[in-house]
Amino acid sequence: PEDCKWINWVKTQAPYEIPIGGTFAQVIVPTIDSIRTNSLVQRLLISKKHTLLCGSTGTGKSISVLNQLNQCF
Numbered sequence: 001p002e003d004c005k006w007i008n009w010v011k012t013q014a015p016y017e018i019p020i021g022g023t024f025a026q027v028i029v030p031t032i033d034s035i036r037t038n039s040l041v042q043r044l045l046i047s048k049k050h051t052l053l054c055g056s057t058g059t060g061k062s063i064s065v066l067n068q069l070n071q072c073f
Contacts (some may be wrong), residue, residue, distance in 0.1 A: 013030055033060075037061075037064045038064050
């Protein structure tokens with residue numbers, strides 16, 4: 001915002017490290033789409049807006065909501 005320039009979503013995140021001893025189900029690699037979705041869901045939940053995520057199976061909708069619920073509340 002200070003420079004009035006767009007910043008790539010991926011650059012807003014710390015480098016991802018795979019958890020030591022984590023199971024396959026615990027490894028959730030952040031992508032540009034998941035970062036963007038998480039940011040949007042977080043803003044909607046903080047604003048107490050009703051939110052519905054639509055999409056194909058396996059696109060991370062449930063994980064996005066659960067992660068943001070844990071962080072916001």
